[in-house]
Amino acid sequence: MTTVVELEVPTDRLGFARTFDRVSGFEFQIGGMIGGSPPLVWASGPDRDTLTQALEADPSVDVLASVAADGTNATTDDAADIGQHDRWLFRLEFGDGVKLFEEIVTENDGAILTAQGRAGRWKLKLLFHDRASVSTCHELLEQYEFGVDVTRISGVNDLASARTPLTETQYETICKAHELGYFDVPRGVTLKELAAELDISHQALSERLRRSHAALVSAELSDGTAPITIDP
Incomplete structure (x- = not known):
């Protein structure tokens, strides 16, 4: 495509x-x-x-x-x-x-x-x-x-069905964070525990979440795209 x-x-x-x-x-x-x-x-x-x-x-x-x-x-x-x-x-x-x-x-x-x-x-x-x-x-x-x-x-052929601006890795990270209660109040899992679950560093997870939040906010203010395969 x-x-x-x-x-x-x-x-x-x-x-x-x-x-x-x-x-x-x-x-x-x-x-x-x-x-x-x-x-x-x-x-x-x-x-x-x-x-x-x-x-x-x-x-x-x-x-x-x-x-x-x-x-x-x-x-x-x-x-x-x-x-x-x-x-x-x-x-x-x-x-x-x-x-x-x-x-x-x-x-x-x-x-x-x-x-x-x-x-x-x-x-x-x-x-x-x-x-x-x-x-x-x-x-x-x-x-x-x-x-x-x-x-x-x-993808040029799938813009009409676009749903989210997140990369596939960002999407999976957000799903796992939600599943484990990271966004709950109080939190069900700490950033350090979530990083261990995803087998990445604390800093890498923090950067990924920041990029994910920025992408979601930007999409809310404009228009989004489908999940992508390369994570920044």
Whole structure:
């Protein structure tokens, strides 16, 4: 089944870390990264000169061209997502971090649909032909220490029957916690006892529960997806 994966990656693993440090309110939007060619990137900041100077000084990218400013005919549908500052279109050559990330994705039958960044993190949407490719790609990204945080996975064919935003591991954890009375008042089991029952560390369980709660709250405020097979 065709699968869409949404994830976040720290800028120090992909790029723009220096620009985020130097430019207040810096955000960017990439419509797609296909075939390894230098992409067009919408970038926003306080003014064009400050932004251009920061990008030119950033060792993770090379500025090949400054193409257009917002308001010209060189626009993309996704550009509106990057915020309220003025924005400019650049053609950028990314460094080894992005090239390795893209290589891992494409060699596992995946494609980068969109990439955007704000507050010091990349947010990417990837498309894969099947779940097996997702798992293999995720393992490689962990092996190369990209610090990937998977936030959502959905099967294109099952969005209509979506029920929960939890990963399968998160779902099983919440079910076990509920079964053992962790959410009761008073609690029927402590966090330490629940961690032992699940055979994971106290810290890992705490992180998993926090992510699960965040996913459930987010879904309640918007819309959810079906359980997924990769746990962040």
